[in-house]
Amino acid sequence: MEGYVMRDTSQAVGLVDARNQNWADFRVFVQQFGAQICKLVNAATGASGAANIEPAGKYYLYTLYKLTVGSQAFDIQYFRPGSSLSDLAFNRLSGMMKVGQDDQLFQRHIGFIDEHMILIAQANGGPALSEKIATDSVDAWSRALGRWHGAISQKAPRRTASGTMYNYLRHLYRGEKHDVDEHRDFLQSLPVLEEVLVNTNSRLSHYTCLSDGQVCLTKPTAFRMMPLAWGLLESGLALSKRFPDHIEQIVDGLVQGWAEGGGQSNWEHATFREIVKVFCTIEPDTRHIHESHLAQGYLDAFNSTRGREEPRVELAFQSPHFDVKLKQPTKTAIKALRSRLIDIQCAPQIVEAEGQRPDAPIEPKVRSAAQSNPSNALGALCGACSGYCCQFGLQNHAYLKASDLAAFSETRPDLDHEGIADAYIDKIKSRHARNGCLFQGSKGCSLPRDMRSQTCNAYLCGSARQVLANEARLQKSKARVLFVAGSKGAPTLWSDTKTKPLSGA
Template sequence: MTVAPTRSTLEPSVFIQKFGMAMAEQIDPDRDQYDLHAKVLGKTHCTLSMALTVNSQTVFLKHFSKTTAESETAYTTERNALKLLGRAGLAPKLTAFSDDDQILIRQYVEGEPLRDVVTAETVVCHSRAVGAWLKKCAQRAPSKPGSGNWFEYLTDYPDLRKSQAISASQQFLETFEINNFVLSQNTALLRDFVMSAQGPMSVKFARTRIKPAGWDLLLAARALVQLFPEQTDAITRALSDGYSSGTKATSDRYLTLIRLFVLGMVFETGRKVAPPPSHLALEAFNRRRKVKCDAVATSPFLAAKFRPQKKHVIEAFERHVLNLARQVKRSANLDKLEPKPAPASNSQPPLELGALCRACQGNCCQMGVGKNAFIDRDAVYHVMKANPDKDVQQVAQTYLDFVPKSYVKDSCFFHAKKGCNLPREMRSDTCNRYTCGSAQRLLKTIGARPPESILCIAGTGSNFRKATRTRDGKIQNVPLGRLKIGQAAFRKSSDRTGGDR
């Protein structure tokens, strides 16, 4: 990919206009025409991050400016790390890159930043998962032999040079030798980990360095303990157990190392980190309300911009439904067909889930683009069985009757102002059963301890875009002004947003 170099990050629309076609050709080289959509995930003075969808393929794109030597170094570091760690299955696959323009295109990871999802209830489970992930990284990442011990290494850091905890444990740390150095993520930011369906995964590599095996474990411990200091013992135990794969002797040794590091870096220095923005918003909301919410849930946010239906898309959908209806009809007796049961269409989701989805505005519905709203033979079968007197043309028309005049841009063509325009009993089983990561965490929360009222916030980090709450069996919209947490809190939390979503 070769385009005239740019010196600084561009506005997203200008960037797409300038680089869009070249990137589309890299992502889907077998096509002559491209349907390209971009979603901005983050922008700073030196980087621009986007989710880029070309036809049906979604990738993660990151552009580094050339305004400073630091940003050029960050680009080179992240590119090299993606190459090396990607081969070991420890990083998203690097699809394409341009050294001239400092653009990286890699596999998109579906999930949310660990910083935005970890709670007091889940931190121990998350810590164990992070420990196991970091052990996998230490075993598979490029490495080289080394020498030394943890006392020498830790006291080389100014913050630990005068640490009483480190000094008091000099003998233990000197006997804990460092024999292996590995390519490490080298970040203390929980937003640099994404909780995917497979568990935690590293997604940012601009700070990658060669460090002692176990260094990332110490940084993760510091970040988690800063958030939940009252659970220090449980967090450090879970991290060491996950990292040591249940080997007690090794686990106990790393547990001691982790706790000494945390004592020196958190409690002796007095460093604190603001709670997640959503927790601060819940506190701010409850201070102003007589009827308080006793839990908070977060989700992505889809900005609803409407556009007229595309005639050729709806005509293609009509042909699709007609074909499915004919397949069902050819089976002389509907009762002989045995499609997948669809109990999800016969029951309403929990009220709390409805509140979360209303705040989100249907981020998951974007997955229906180009997939005929996931309508399959089973969905058409249920409609035909409920309407035995209708012929195939009438069945197709039944679906067409629910196609809105306008739909949410870059989303499913049934995605209307108030959500999906299709009745639940006509939707695909895929849509009725799907729960995103945010929904899964919510269901786990209400399953463990059902709240009387829950606050649902959509957005990224402290960039709240919409909020709802449940009260007296109803869903209410919440004005964002009631979630105001103050500029100081915003500043403390501002560097914890981002990540693939």
């Protein structure tokens, strides 16, 4: 390979993100990874000659780049570092691309740089489905989409589930209430026994048309564990919005294609067809419905399985989730933290930048009664979350300020600045959360509360505030509470003082 040419159009497409320059800055990306990416492409495809990399768009979880080498084109997805959501999306997408290679369900997977969450795929160059499909071809391309969903459903990972299609459609989907309730009896009669990892981004522009009449997913951005065939249903909605006068053709094409692709369902053919038609005719709500409805959906599903004499769950809360994967802390990170802790004790200008004079009296850390003596429910919530807020402590040095270290030094007058810093370093465990705070371990924060920052001690996420808002009710009635952590929907049932996994989840 003769080298690569860097075309800096980042300002034009708005790729520079002041909050994370190293991730979003185009020049930094090319300097760090350009040569390595070109070597991977050359080894996998034999492509040679001058290469050109251009920014192609920025999404919430990743930045997209276009690479051309001679006449060959490649898509590069660089996922946002330090985010459990992007880590999850990267792992799901890389896994799905591998299992779908043989059937051309995705673009050809060239390789990835795992430690930096970079995916490289060869662009197929076909026209987007949104441009190709027309009224005279809606039935053919509906079948093609059905075949794609049927084929991928046989390869995707699965897990057991509970509830009904009504639970999912009402609480997880952006549908108008009256439209969903119109089909309530039918949807409640359809049990959901398992979930499958499906593509829930139904945009027709994310598929390209191949020369043999098949479709290929070229922008796989949203894989979630949902009921079997959910991705097919989402595609039905997208098609029906585009061609509202061809719903019967769309439904027949999707169902026929699903079977041709090897897709199966727990329902009879007529029932399955009716489910697809329901999705095609529901009017979506234009407002964004937050995933807090996931918790309510699990609450309804759980209560629907209870016998007449069995207790019901009364409250449900949605929490974030950090998928903790432990790794050994690097010497570089530890050294940087130690230097920072010494600097903020020694340099007056840093202290003043924090809004406090070096000689100002130390203000005691004040915590509310609820924070000082959190309820069992709040503890269960944080346990289900696993420290989503803590992960950002890696780049922010555990949010420790001069005032925090000064307060701790009052309890250890025998230590100088370096001694105070070393006291903190000694609290770092042999393994900490990957992409998380150095003090974040398998059992939470390794710092005692009197050594933590005021920021960490005082912070309450939205989910925690909701729990505290219901504190009186929780303490008085000992209500059973369901926590659903993250978009993966891993529920935990809390009752009185115990936390246990929810049966059947």
